[in-house]
Structures are given as structure tokens and as C-alpha cells.
Amino acid sequence: MKKIYFFFLTVMAGAIILAATSKSASVRDGFVNGTPEIKSISALTFGTNGILFIGDSKSATVFAIDTKDTEKVEKASAVEIKQIDQKVAAALGTDVKNISFLDLAVNPLSKKIYCAVQLNDGTPVLLRIEGEKIVSVNLKDVGYSSMALANVPAEDAKDQRGRPLRVASISDMGFSDGKVFVSGLSNQEFSSTFRSISFPFTKQQEQASLEIYHAAHSQYETNSPIRTFTISEISGKKYLVASYTCTPLVLFPLDELKSGTHVKGRTVAEMGSGNSPLDIITLKKGGESFLLMANSSRPVFKVNYKSIEEFQGSLTTPVAESFATAGVNFVSLPVMNVLQMDKLDESQFILLQRKTNGDLDLWTAGDRYL
Amino acid sequence: MNKLIRTVGHISVQTFLISFSFLFTGCGPNNTQSTISILWRDNKAIGLSIPHSLVKESENTINKLQIRLIKPGERTAILGKYKIEEEQIVFESAVHLTRGFQYEVLWLDSLLAEIEIPIDESVIAPELLMVYPTQDTVPENLLKIFLHFSQPMVEGQSISHITLLKNGRDTLDGTFLDLQPELWNNESTVLTLWLDPGRIKRDLIPNRELGAPLIANESYTLHISPNWKSKEGKSLLIPYSKTFVTTLRDDESPVIENWNIVAPKSETTEPLEINFLEPLDYSLLNYAIRLADEQQKFIGGTIKLSLEEGRLHFTPNKLWKAGHYTLIIDGRLEDLAGNNLNRPFDRDLKLKEKQNPSKEIFESEFDIR
Structure with a gap:
């Protein structure tokens, strides 16, 4: 009996190990060891299992990097680094005027902060913040896979005119349910490209054409480009919540964004002029969800998802003009000049903020702001 | 040493x-x-x-x-x-x-x-070669300006190096969209600047609050600071400025039926000439128009723009052969105000019944004899 019991245990243990191995193998499917040719870092986002996605506009490619940073941390410790630009510049052996911060991303597993910085000559570098320490992330001889963005029409291959390739700058990236989402800005036409790419990468990527219906005015529609976005659940359904260069907050049902489809999003809020949205995140407090949006020339906005849900119902018909100017209610937080923002854990977020004294500080905001 | x-x-x-x-x-x-x-x-x-x-x-x-x-x-x-x-x-x-x-x-x-680490003495100062659109009269809803430099430039700092002056007096703020990352070509020599689309679009809050970035019948001067550095660390050789005046809003899509195609003679390499009757977007013109022969094969060649982006000259790599040709034009081709072949920059839904379905490509045919 003991033998049978032992055999059963062995089989079970084997099955568990096998399951664990195959699970980890599937996430890294198609990965090779080597040095990815990253020419620029436009956007960072994390997937599962410590996989970091790097959006490279210059090579029109998304790289998936195995950071091996997989130690799980439930509650993140607050991070605060004053004058982070000075510290990063010193760590890179250069002057603060010679660097710019490109993006921040938090590994949802380890809660470690990854930060992309660029020298004035365009050299990108990836850093990790560990407490007060700044370390460089090795991108040589790492496990990685990559996916070229299909933004060049196929017939270009036949064209011998040597035309310059169209540039589709990656404006933001996100990861949800095994898919990498990439929004793009074109240097040429005023248009919106939004791609959904299955991960592990296959040859397939879906590109939907998006259009905004300015419900608030019931009149105009445009192809304005997405600046930043998040994937959120609203009334039990997943939505792309996109913020635009011209009119900030627009909703698209995620299941409608399929290749070749033309989807009309609905504007739920316009949040001011002369402004470009920078980052959107979703946080929770006491069973409620909040959307936070950092802006180039406005404070950080906070929107309760409840009010988006409520507004959603009324958008099927054009709204009254008096209501239209308000859209969804939002609160301006007393936090200005935020350059980058990301979710640290469910109730904390990190901000890269230019203070009034000129310092660039990285700090953690808690649920007091929610 | x-x-x-x-x-x-x-x-x-x-x-x-x-x-x-x-x-x-x-x-x-x-x-x-x-x-x-x-x-x-x-x-x-x-x-x-x-x-x-x-x-x-x-x-x-x-x-x-x-x-x-x-x-x-x-x-x-x-x-x-x-x-x-x-x-x-x-x-x-x-x-x-x-x-x-x-x-x-x-x-x-x-x-x-x-x-x-020694300074590289061989590095020369960059120059601003061209500002597009090249013409000095633009519609008040001009959407894009392109700056073409002689060398790769430092990215991410354009807003601090570019000033727009109205009537030689008032400095305008918030005219250009502050985009990060900025829209540079791969070589970092051509920058696309967008005039704030939220202010151009009719009836959006930015448009209502601040009005359009440019107003018709005014004079504007674009100043480029000489402090802008190349990636090699050298500042622009000289300050640069360009003055233009504005005309009324353009809400009309370009109409290819109105274009005037001047066909070259066969057995020559004379350029094919296409007159658009209005200036079109510099950057899109460089890729949006192709030419195919009767067998639907694309013709290789080079293009040149003239008449302030109002005319395109296509010079073939090989001698023209007599026959029937098709211009294949990308539907995304825009004029200076962002109106593309399919639709104006912003479309009034009330007029929807008048709109044709969007097409990826438009065609125009001609013969070479």
C-alpha cells in the first residue's frame, strides 16, 4: 500500500513539475538567447512571469524580454528618490541636461520599477530601481522574442522608388489577457492605429481602425490618434479606455477591436485644452475603481469608474449640450507636472514629477489620493 | 598629455x-x-x-x-x-x-x-535645410509643419526651441502639440510638428475655449532657436525664421479628378508631371503616389516636388514605353489642413449621406504616346 501511495505521490509531483515547466515554457515560447537590437525605447509594459515588453519606434518592433525578475511581492514598499534625474545622470556618467526619461513600468510580480532613459544622442538605456539603488538592466545575452509592427504596406516591396518608410511612433503599450496592445502615432497622416498582438508572438497581429464619435456634440467624427490608454473592465465588459491628442477620454469595447474592423469609440470626457495626456492607470480603493490620468499641462485627473459606467448608458443617444461640456465628472488632484506615472500595486502609484523648485522626483502616492 | x-x-x-x-x-x-x-x-x-x-x-x-x-x-x-x-x-x-x-x-x-573624453573636433554644426509647407500662404487650419535638418537632432526638446510669433509681436503658447516621443523620422532629421488638433477641430472644448491656433488674414513667424543641438552635440549654425500669412479655413478634400496630369513622351525619361492645383502634405507626397503600367507593375523612379508642394515630377529609372498607365494614390494623402482624399479633417455627421465610403486607394489613368 505504501508503495502504491509513494508511486501516486511521485506521479503527482511529476505532474506538478511538468505543469509548472510547460507553463513557463509556453510564456517564453519562441524566445532566443542573444542581444536584441533595440534602437529606441518608446514604451514599456510588463506581461506575466517577469516578461517586459519594450516598444521600439525606430525599428517598429515590440521586444519581449525575459527579465528573470519573478520573485512575487504582494505589497510594494513606497519608493522615493529625490532628484532622480541628477542621480541617474551621475550613474550614467553624464550631465542631467544630456538625459531624458522615456517611460516607467512596474513589474506587477516583483513591484520593481523599470525606467527607460535616453541620452541626447538617442542612446537608450534601461534601468531598474531597487529601493534607493539605480542599477542597469542587462540587455545583452538575454532571452527575448520580437514582433515587427506591420505598418509598411506589402506592396512597398515591389516599389523601386526607395521611398522612406512611414514612421509609426509607438505612443503607448499595454498587456491584458495574453495580448500586447500597441497604439501608434504616425509622422505623416492624422490617424489612429491600434494593434493587438497575441503573446507569445505568432505571425499574427490584428489592426483595427478606430474612429471617435464626438457624442458630446453628436456631430463630428475623426481619426484622431491615441496618445495613451488602459484596458479596464466597465460593467463587466473589457474596454479600451483611450486618451487622445485632441479630446481625452474615449471608450472602445475590446471585443469589437478585430482586424479589418472599423470601430467607433465614444467620447466620455473632454478634459481641457493645450494638453496632451501622458499616462492612464487604474487603481482600487474600498471596492471602487478609479482612473488616473497624467497630463502634459494639467494636473493629474481622477475619474471614478462608476461615473463612466453611468455615462456609458446615456451615450447611445446624443447628450444634451449643457451636459456635453462636462462629460464624465473628474477631479483634478493637487499634483502638477507629472511626466510619468504607473501603478505600483492595487492602491499605490508612482510618479515622476517636476517639482516647483525644478527638481525631478520619483515618489509614491497612496490611497489618500483616491 | x-x-x-x-x-x-x-x-x-x-x-x-x-x-x-x-x-x-x-x-x-x-x-x-x-x-x-x-x-x-x-x-x-x-x-x-x-x-x-x-x-x-x-x-x-x-x-x-x-x-x-x-x-x-x-x-x-x-x-x-x-x-x-x-x-x-x-x-x-x-x-x-x-x-x-x-x-x-x-x-x-x-x-x-x-x-x-576628447571633443570630436571634426563635428560640424547642423543646419535647418527646409521648413514645409514651403509656401508662405497657408490655411488657418494648417495641421502640420515639417522641419528638415541636415543632421540628426536631439529629440524631445522641440517645444523649447520653437516659438511662433503673431504679427511680429505676440508670442503664442500652446500652438503646437507637445508630444513625447516626438515624431521624428528614423534618421532624426525630419520632425513633424502638429498644430494642436483639439483647437483646430470645430466645437471641441479646446477650440471653444482658446479658438483655433491660427486665425485667417494674420501674419505668423516661426522662430527656431540656434540652441537646438545635433545628436553630436553641436548647436544650429544660425537662428532660423519663416513668416507666413493665413487664409480662410480649408474644409475640402483634395479631388483627384481636378488634377492636371502632363504625360511625357515615350522613349524618353522626361518627368511625368502632376499638378494638384493646391499644395499637398510634403511628407505624404513622398510616398502616397505610385505609378503602374498596363501589367499592373509598379514603375521605379524618383520624385521631385515643386510649386511649393503643388506639383509632383516623377522621373522613371527606365525609358517610358507607350501605353496606358495608372496613378495609384493612397487615400490618406492630405492637404495642408489634414483633409485627406476620403474625408475632411473633421466631418459633420449631419452631412453623412453625402459621404462616399472610404477607399484605401484612388486611381487616375493616362496614356503615354
Whole structure:
């Protein structure tokens, strides 16, 4: 009996190990060891299992990097680094005027902060913040896979005119349910490209054409480009919540964004002029969800998802003009000049903020702001 | 100053030693290199080579070495990798060392050397070659301006180097969209600037609050600061400015039926000429129009724009053959106000019944005799 019991245990243990191995193998499917040719870092986002996605506009490619940073941390410790630009510049052996911060991303597993910085000559570098320490992330001889963005029409291959390739700058990236989402800005036409790419990468990527219906005015529609976005659940359904260069907050049902489809999003809020949205995140407090949006020339906005849900119902018909100017209610937080923002854990977020004294500080905001 | 240049593999080694103290002189058994050298790759200082003779060998050699930027205030070790090789310890910095900056090499707390990364004297100043649109009359809802530089420029700083002046007096704020990352071509020589679309679009809140960025029948001057630097660190040779006047809003899509095509003669390489009757978007013109022969094969050639982007000349690589040709035009081709072939920049839904379905490509046919 003991033998049978032992055999059963062995089989079970084997099955568990096998399951664990195959699970980890599937996430890294198609990965090779080597040095990815990253020419620029436009956007960072994390997937599962410590996989970091790097959006490279210059090579029109998304790289998936195995950071091996997989130690799980439930509650993140607050991070605060004053004058982070000075510290990063010193760590890179250069002057603060010679660097710019490109993006921040938090590994949802380890809660470690990854930060992309660029020298004035365009050299990108990836850093990790560990407490007060700044370390460089090795991108040589790492496990990685990559996916070229299909933004060049196929017939270009036949064209011998040597035309310059169209540039589709990656404006933001996100990861949800095994898919990498990439929004793009074109240097040429005023248009919106939004791609959904299955991960592990296959040859397939879906590109939907998006259009905004300015419900608030019931009149105009445009192809304005997405600046930043998040994937959120609203009334039990997943939505792309996109913020635009011209009119900030627009909703698209995620299941409608399929290749070749033309989807009309609905504007739920316009949040001011002369402004470009920078980052959107979703946080929770006491069973409620909040959307936070950092802006180039406005404070950080906070929107309760409840009010988006409520507004959603009324958008099927054009709204009254008096209501239209308000859209969804939002609160301006007393936090200005935020350059980058990301979710640290469910109730904390990190901000890269230019203070009034000129310092660039990285700090953690808690649920007091929610 | 000692100067030594030699090549190790693909990396060239150059020694620039300002001062150093031989704390451990003579410790190394084979003292072939006695000074700290700069390692170069692609004209960039990628690290330093430190001869064993300068450091006392121990188990933790690497942990005792530190390279720091010489600057006022606190100095910290530069990020990078150390590798112990036969003759030297190689330090490869996380990013290349900056030209014109000085660095110190420390062994524990003692200074081994101070090294300056020399400025590249061969680097020339960049120039602004062209501002598009080239014409000096634009619609008040102009959407894009392109700046074409002679060299790759520092990205991410355009807003601080560009000023728009109205009637030579008032500086306008918030005219251009502050986009990060900015929209540069891959070579970082052409920047696309967008006039704030939220202010151009009718009835959006930015448009209602602030009005359009430009108003008809006014004069505007675009100033480019000479402080804008190339990626090589050189500032623009001279300040640059361009004045233009505005006309009424353009809400009409370009109509290809109105274009005037002047066909060349067969058995020549004379350019095909297409007159648009209005200036179109410089950047899109460079890729949106192609030419196919009767067998639907694309014709190779070069294009040139003239008449302030109002005319395109296509010169074939081979002699024209007599026959029927088709111009294949991308539906995304825009005029200066962002109205493309399919639709105006913003479309009034009330007029929807008048709109045709969007087409990816438009065609126009002609014969060469």
C-alpha cells in the first residue's frame, strides 16, 4: 500500500513539475538567447512571469524580454528618490541636461520599477530601481522574442522608388489577457492605429481602425490618434479606455477591436485644452475603481469608474449640450507636472514629477489620493 | 598629455591621461600598458581599459574599482561591467562616456587617474535645410509643419526651441502639440510638428475655449532657436525664421479628378508631371503616389516636388514605353489642413449621406504616346 501511495505521490509531483515547466515554457515560447537590437525605447509594459515588453519606434518592433525578475511581492514598499534625474545622470556618467526619461513600468510580480532613459544622442538605456539603488538592466545575452509592427504596406516591396518608410511612433503599450496592445502615432497622416498582438508572438497581429464619435456634440467624427490608454473592465465588459491628442477620454469595447474592423469609440470626457495626456492607470480603493490620468499641462485627473459606467448608458443617444461640456465628472488632484506615472500595486502609484523648485522626483502616492 | 592609439579587435584604444598616481607601479608582472586608455567603438567612448599594473590584484579587484564623473557635489560610481582580461581590466559603461567630460578612476578611495573624453573636433554644426509647407500662404487650419535638418537632432526638446510669433509681436503658447516621443523620422532629421488638433477641430472644448491656433488674414513667424543641438552635440549654425500669412479655413478634400496630369513622351525619361492645383502634405507626397503600367507593375523612379508642394515630377529609372498607365494614390494623402482624399479633417455627421465610403486607394489613368 505504501508503495502504491509513494508511486501516486511521485506521479503527482511529476505532474506538478511538468505543469509548472510547460507553463513557463509556453510564456517564453519562441524566445532566443542573444542581444536584441533595440534602437529606441518608446514604451514599456510588463506581461506575466517577469516578461517586459519594450516598444521600439525606430525599428517598429515590440521586444519581449525575459527579465528573470519573478520573485512575487504582494505589497510594494513606497519608493522615493529625490532628484532622480541628477542621480541617474551621475550613474550614467553624464550631465542631467544630456538625459531624458522615456517611460516607467512596474513589474506587477516583483513591484520593481523599470525606467527607460535616453541620452541626447538617442542612446537608450534601461534601468531598474531597487529601493534607493539605480542599477542597469542587462540587455545583452538575454532571452527575448520580437514582433515587427506591420505598418509598411506589402506592396512597398515591389516599389523601386526607395521611398522612406512611414514612421509609426509607438505612443503607448499595454498587456491584458495574453495580448500586447500597441497604439501608434504616425509622422505623416492624422490617424489612429491600434494593434493587438497575441503573446507569445505568432505571425499574427490584428489592426483595427478606430474612429471617435464626438457624442458630446453628436456631430463630428475623426481619426484622431491615441496618445495613451488602459484596458479596464466597465460593467463587466473589457474596454479600451483611450486618451487622445485632441479630446481625452474615449471608450472602445475590446471585443469589437478585430482586424479589418472599423470601430467607433465614444467620447466620455473632454478634459481641457493645450494638453496632451501622458499616462492612464487604474487603481482600487474600498471596492471602487478609479482612473488616473497624467497630463502634459494639467494636473493629474481622477475619474471614478462608476461615473463612466453611468455615462456609458446615456451615450447611445446624443447628450444634451449643457451636459456635453462636462462629460464624465473628474477631479483634478493637487499634483502638477507629472511626466510619468504607473501603478505600483492595487492602491499605490508612482510618479515622476517636476517639482516647483525644478527638481525631478520619483515618489509614491497612496490611497489618500483616491 | 600622453597619447596612444592602438587597436584591439574591433575596439580602438586611445589613451588620454591627464594625471595619474602610480600607487601600485610595478605590481604587474608583464607591464605592457602602464596607463588607462579609452575604449572606442563607432566614434564613441564605450569604456576604459585599466592595466593590471595600476591595481593591486586581489579576489575583489572589481569591487574595489570605481569610475566616477568629475562634477561638483556627490560623485557616484558609473554603471557598467568590469571584465578581467589578461593584460587589463576592461570597464564597459552602461552608456558611452560623454565627450568633453572628465572622469576619475579610483581604487578603493585612492585616485588612480583622471581621464578626459576628447571633443570630436571634426563635428560640424547642423543646419535647418527646409521648413514645409514651403509656401508662405497657408490655411488657418494648417495641421502640420515639417522641419528638415541636415543632421540628426536631439529629440524631445522641440517645444523649447520653437516659438511662433503673431504679427511680429505676440508670442503664442500652446500652438503646437507637445508630444513625447516626438515624431521624428528614423534618421532624426525630419520632425513633424502638429498644430494642436483639439483647437483646430470645430466645437471641441479646446477650440471653444482658446479658438483655433491660427486665425485667417494674420501674419505668423516661426522662430527656431540656434540652441537646438545635433545628436553630436553641436548647436544650429544660425537662428532660423519663416513668416507666413493665413487664409480662410480649408474644409475640402483634395479631388483627384481636378488634377492636371502632363504625360511625357515615350522613349524618353522626361518627368511625368502632376499638378494638384493646391499644395499637398510634403511628407505624404513622398510616398502616397505610385505609378503602374498596363501589367499592373509598379514603375521605379524618383520624385521631385515643386510649386511649393503643388506639383509632383516623377522621373522613371527606365525609358517610358507607350501605353496606358495608372496613378495609384493612397487615400490618406492630405492637404495642408489634414483633409485627406476620403474625408475632411473633421466631418459633420449631419452631412453623412453625402459621404462616399472610404477607399484605401484612388486611381487616375493616362496614356503615354
